[in-house]
Amino acid sequence: MLSYLQKMVLVVALLLLTGGPLTSAPTHAQSSPKSVACEQEVVVQADDWLSKIAEKAYGDVLTYPAIAEATNLKNAEDKSFAQIENYDLIEVGWKLCLPSAADAQTLLDFALAAPEITPSDSAPVTTDVGRLVLATTTSTENSGLLAAILPDFEAKYGASVEVIAVGTGQAIELGENGDADVVLVHARDREDAFVEAGYGVNRQDVMYNDFVILGPETDPAGIKGMTDVAAALTQIAETNSLFISRGDDSGTHIKEQTLWQATSLPLDEVKDLEDAKKITYKPQGDWYQSIGQGMGATLTVADEQQAYTLSDRATYLARTLEGIDLVILVEGDSRLFNPYGVIAVNPELHPTVNAKGAAAFIDWMTSLETQQMISEFGVAEFGQPLFVADSVAWNAAKQ
Amino acid sequence: MSTNSVYKLHNLTQTYNDRTVLNIERLNIFAGEILAIVGPSGAGKSTLLRHLNFLERPASGSLKFEAFHLNGEGVPLNLRRKITTVFQNPVLLTRSVADNVAYGLKLRGKSGDQVKQIVDDALDLVGLNNLTHTGARTLSGGEAQRVALARALVIQPAVLLLDEPTANLDPYNVKLIENIITQVNREQGTTIVIVTHNIFQAKRLAHRTALLLEGRLVEIAETNTFFSNPSDSRTKAFIHGEMVY
Amino acid sequence: MDDLIRGIIQAFEIIFSLNPALYEVIWLSLSVSGIALVFSTVLGIPLGAAMALTRFPGRQLMTALLYTGMGFPPVVIGLFVYLMLSRSGPAGQLGWLFTPKAMIVAQTIISFPLVAGFTMAAVMGVDPHLRRQLMSLGATPWQATVTILLEAKIGVIVAIVAGFGAIISEVGAVMLVGGNIEGKTRVLTTAIVLETQKGNFDLAIALGLVLLLLSFLVNVALLRLQGKAFS
Incomplete structure (x- = not known):
C-alpha cells in the first residue's frame, strides 16, 4: 500500500517537473536537472519491478523513482530509452537508464522536495465557466471550508458556484438526476457505485478527515481514551447511554452503521420502503435516537441531551468555537477514516450539465494551491487543520 | 291607565365629546301608557330610549325605574329584563326566524314546547307564521321589523321601547305594527315609549306625546292637548311642519 | 417528471402498506398539532373576541402585536422556543427540548396569533349594533358575547383552520x-425533509400526499361542523 502510494506520488511529481497541467510551475530551491548520464543501461526482464532493479543497483528499493526519471529524461534525447508513465507498469524489453548513485540521489531529492507554493500573481485563468452547481455533504459547508476556498475558484475561473449542502445520499441523487454538475462527498462505496453506473466521471481523491466519537465530559459509558471504536460503541450500548444518530443516510450515517456492524451487538435491520435491497442498521433500544438531520443539528441535539454521537472532526472543531460541551472521547481508530472524493456528473447522460465547469472544478480542487488552502484551513482557528489534503498531486508533491 | 310612574328622570344628561346631547330636566313615564316622543332627527330621541333601557350611563342626573335608583353599580338582571327595545334597524341573528324570536326566552332559561308555543303565537300575531323556518337574514325590511317586534313581545316586557318601528315600511306593515302596539298595550298593560318623527303616528297611538329638541324636553302633554293646544311655540311650529330641521 | 409519476404510484403503495413507522409519524403530527391547536384555540378565541368587543388602553398596541404575530416567521419562533428550553436557557430545567412538548409549545405560539387575529377580525365583522340589541333582549354580557361569537362562527372556524394549516405544515420550528x-x-414535515435529503423522493412524495390528504380531511371536517352550526 505504502509503496503504491509513493509511486503514485512520484508520477505526479514528475508531471509537475515537466510543467504538467495540474498546477502552475512551483519554484524550487534546486533547479530541475535537464540531462543525466547513465552509469548503467538495463533491459527489463520478466518479473522485474522498478523497485527490484533499484534495490539491486543502489541497495534501496525506494530509489526507483530516480531510475524512472533518468530514463524519461534520456527518452527525450534518445527514443531507445523507455517512457515510463506508470511506475507499476514496466514491460519486458524496455531499456532503462540507471544514473550514478549521486545523480540518483539528486533526482530523488528533487522529486521528494516539499513543494513551495507561491501564490499565483499571474492573471486569473480567463476561462469563464459560469454557473456551477456543487452538491456536497453538510460537513464541507458547515465546517466553513467551502466558504474559505470557493472564492478563489470563482475568481480564477469566472465561475459562480451554487453549493447544495445535503447528505451524501441526496448529493449523489442530485448528480444522478443531473441537478448538480459536480459532487463532493464522502462515502467511497456509494461514489464507486455512482461512477460504475455511469452517472459520474473523473472521480478524484480530494482530502480526508476523520470521525471521532464525542460525548459528555462525564462520560457515563466510560469510553474515554479507548482506541477500539467497536468496543467503545458496545460499551455505550451496554450502559444504555444516549446516542444521537444522524440517521439521514449521509456519509457519516453510513460510516456509523458500518461501525455498529463491527460490534457484535444485535442490530435492527430496517428495509428501505422504496428499495428493499437498501437496509439501515441500527442497534436496539431507546438510548439510540435517530434524528435525520445534518451534522450541525446532530451536534446541537447531542450537546443539549449530553449524549454520545459520531461526528467528523471538522464540523466538531468548527462548532467548538460556538461553545459546545461535548468532548472527543474516541479517535484514531483506522475505521474512523473519512475520505472525500470529487466526481463530475456524466455529461453524456445529462447534456445540460456544466461539464467544462465540473472539469475545471476538479482540476482546481486537486491542484496544489487548493490543496495547500485545504491543509491550512482551520489551523489559525483550532491549532490543527480540519482536513488533510489528499489529492494525487498533493501527495506526490509532498513526497 | 294608572298614574304610577314607571320611570322618573331628573336632570338626566348625556354628553359625547363635551357636547351635551341629552338634558332632561324632568320626565315621568306612567305605567301602562303609550308615550310618543317626537322631534327632528338628532334631537336625542334614540339616546333617551337607550337610557330607558339602561344601555348607556348618564353623565349626570338621576334615573329611577320602578323602585330602583340607577347609581354607579349595575342594574339587576331581573329589572333589566323587564325592558326591551325594538330598534330602528333591527339586527337579526343568522338563524331561522323562529330561533330569532325564541332568543329572549332561551336567555331566560326557557326551552322545549313552551318556547315553541310562545314563538308560534308571536309569529301568528305579526303574521309571519309561514316564515317560521326561513333564515332571518333573507327577510325583507318589513318582515325583519316584524320579527324584531315578535322577539321583543315574547318576553312579555313591562316596558316596550320602540325606536322608529315603522320607518321605511309600506302602509300595510305600518298598520299591522301599529295595531299590535295598541293591542299589546291594551291587553297586557305594557308601558310603551315610541320614538317617531311622524306626528300622525303619535296622534294615532299615544296617550301622551312629548317633543324633544336638541336634547331637551320642550313639552309633554296629553296627545290631544299636545296637538290641538300646544303651550310652546316650538311645539306649534313642529306640529304644523314649520320647523326647519 | 418520471420521478414524480413513479413517486406518486409508489407513494400510494407505501400509504396502503400500513407501515407502522409511517402511521407513527402521521399520528404524532396529528396529536402534536391537535394539542397545540386546542391550546391556541382556548387562548386565542377569547383574546380575539375580547379585543374585538372591548376598548381598553393599549388595545391598538395589542392589535399591532397580534398582527405582527400572525406574520411572524415560524422558524424564528422555533429559535426562540429553542433558546428558552435549551439546557442553558431559562426553562432548560423542564427538559422539554427535543420532546413533543417543545413542539407543542412552538406550534401553540405559532398558531395562537392566527386564531386570535382571525377571530378578532371575524367578531369585528359582526354588526356592531348587535350587542346592544342582545343586551336589550335581556342577555347578560357573557350571553351576548357567546351569541356574537356564534354569529361570527364562520370566521372563527376559518381562524381555527388557518391555525391548524399553519402548524401541520410547518417544518422549521418543529425541526429546531x-x-x-x-x-x-419525527412528524410528517420533518420526515419529508429527511427523505428528500436522503434522495428517497418516492417516500417524500408519499408523505407529502398524506400531509395534503390530512389537511384536506381536517378542513372538510371543520367545514361540515360549520354547516351543522348553520342549520
Whole structure:
C-alpha cells in the first residue's frame, strides 16, 4: 500500500517537473536537472519491478523513482530509452537508464522536495465557466471550508458556484438526476457505485478527515481514551447511554452503521420502503435516537441531551468555537477514516450539465494551491487543520 | 291607565365629546301608557330610549325605574329584563326566524314546547307564521321589523321601547305594527315609549306625546292637548311642519 | 417528471402498506398539532373576541402585536422556543427540548396569533349594533358575547383552520425544537425533509400526499361542523 502510494506520488511529481497541467510551475530551491548520464543501461526482464532493479543497483528499493526519471529524461534525447508513465507498469524489453548513485540521489531529492507554493500573481485563468452547481455533504459547508476556498475558484475561473449542502445520499441523487454538475462527498462505496453506473466521471481523491466519537465530559459509558471504536460503541450500548444518530443516510450515517456492524451487538435491520435491497442498521433500544438531520443539528441535539454521537472532526472543531460541551472521547481508530472524493456528473447522460465547469472544478480542487488552502484551513482557528489534503498531486508533491 | 310612574328622570344628561346631547330636566313615564316622543332627527330621541333601557350611563342626573335608583353599580338582571327595545334597524341573528324570536326566552332559561308555543303565537300575531323556518337574514325590511317586534313581545316586557318601528315600511306593515302596539298595550298593560318623527303616528297611538329638541324636553302633554293646544311655540311650529330641521 | 409519476404510484403503495413507522409519524403530527391547536384555540378565541368587543388602553398596541404575530416567521419562533428550553436557557430545567412538548409549545405560539387575529377580525365583522340589541333582549354580557361569537362562527372556524394549516405544515420550528428524532419527535414535515435529503423522493412524495390528504380531511371536517352550526 505504502509503496503504491509513493509511486503514485512520484508520477505526479514528475508531471509537475515537466510543467504538467495540474498546477502552475512551483519554484524550487534546486533547479530541475535537464540531462543525466547513465552509469548503467538495463533491459527489463520478466518479473522485474522498478523497485527490484533499484534495490539491486543502489541497495534501496525506494530509489526507483530516480531510475524512472533518468530514463524519461534520456527518452527525450534518445527514443531507445523507455517512457515510463506508470511506475507499476514496466514491460519486458524496455531499456532503462540507471544514473550514478549521486545523480540518483539528486533526482530523488528533487522529486521528494516539499513543494513551495507561491501564490499565483499571474492573471486569473480567463476561462469563464459560469454557473456551477456543487452538491456536497453538510460537513464541507458547515465546517466553513467551502466558504474559505470557493472564492478563489470563482475568481480564477469566472465561475459562480451554487453549493447544495445535503447528505451524501441526496448529493449523489442530485448528480444522478443531473441537478448538480459536480459532487463532493464522502462515502467511497456509494461514489464507486455512482461512477460504475455511469452517472459520474473523473472521480478524484480530494482530502480526508476523520470521525471521532464525542460525548459528555462525564462520560457515563466510560469510553474515554479507548482506541477500539467497536468496543467503545458496545460499551455505550451496554450502559444504555444516549446516542444521537444522524440517521439521514449521509456519509457519516453510513460510516456509523458500518461501525455498529463491527460490534457484535444485535442490530435492527430496517428495509428501505422504496428499495428493499437498501437496509439501515441500527442497534436496539431507546438510548439510540435517530434524528435525520445534518451534522450541525446532530451536534446541537447531542450537546443539549449530553449524549454520545459520531461526528467528523471538522464540523466538531468548527462548532467548538460556538461553545459546545461535548468532548472527543474516541479517535484514531483506522475505521474512523473519512475520505472525500470529487466526481463530475456524466455529461453524456445529462447534456445540460456544466461539464467544462465540473472539469475545471476538479482540476482546481486537486491542484496544489487548493490543496495547500485545504491543509491550512482551520489551523489559525483550532491549532490543527480540519482536513488533510489528499489529492494525487498533493501527495506526490509532498513526497 | 294608572298614574304610577314607571320611570322618573331628573336632570338626566348625556354628553359625547363635551357636547351635551341629552338634558332632561324632568320626565315621568306612567305605567301602562303609550308615550310618543317626537322631534327632528338628532334631537336625542334614540339616546333617551337607550337610557330607558339602561344601555348607556348618564353623565349626570338621576334615573329611577320602578323602585330602583340607577347609581354607579349595575342594574339587576331581573329589572333589566323587564325592558326591551325594538330598534330602528333591527339586527337579526343568522338563524331561522323562529330561533330569532325564541332568543329572549332561551336567555331566560326557557326551552322545549313552551318556547315553541310562545314563538308560534308571536309569529301568528305579526303574521309571519309561514316564515317560521326561513333564515332571518333573507327577510325583507318589513318582515325583519316584524320579527324584531315578535322577539321583543315574547318576553312579555313591562316596558316596550320602540325606536322608529315603522320607518321605511309600506302602509300595510305600518298598520299591522301599529295595531299590535295598541293591542299589546291594551291587553297586557305594557308601558310603551315610541320614538317617531311622524306626528300622525303619535296622534294615532299615544296617550301622551312629548317633543324633544336638541336634547331637551320642550313639552309633554296629553296627545290631544299636545296637538290641538300646544303651550310652546316650538311645539306649534313642529306640529304644523314649520320647523326647519 | 418520471420521478414524480413513479413517486406518486409508489407513494400510494407505501400509504396502503400500513407501515407502522409511517402511521407513527402521521399520528404524532396529528396529536402534536391537535394539542397545540386546542391550546391556541382556548387562548386565542377569547383574546380575539375580547379585543374585538372591548376598548381598553393599549388595545391598538395589542392589535399591532397580534398582527405582527400572525406574520411572524415560524422558524424564528422555533429559535426562540429553542433558546428558552435549551439546557442553558431559562426553562432548560423542564427538559422539554427535543420532546413533543417543545413542539407543542412552538406550534401553540405559532398558531395562537392566527386564531386570535382571525377571530378578532371575524367578531369585528359582526354588526356592531348587535350587542346592544342582545343586551336589550335581556342577555347578560357573557350571553351576548357567546351569541356574537356564534354569529361570527364562520370566521372563527376559518381562524381555527388557518391555525391548524399553519402548524401541520410547518417544518422549521418543529425541526429546531423537536429534533426530528425517529419514533419520538419525527412528524410528517420533518420526515419529508429527511427523505428528500436522503434522495428517497418516492417516500417524500408519499408523505407529502398524506400531509395534503390530512389537511384536506381536517378542513372538510371543520367545514361540515360549520354547516351543522348553520342549520
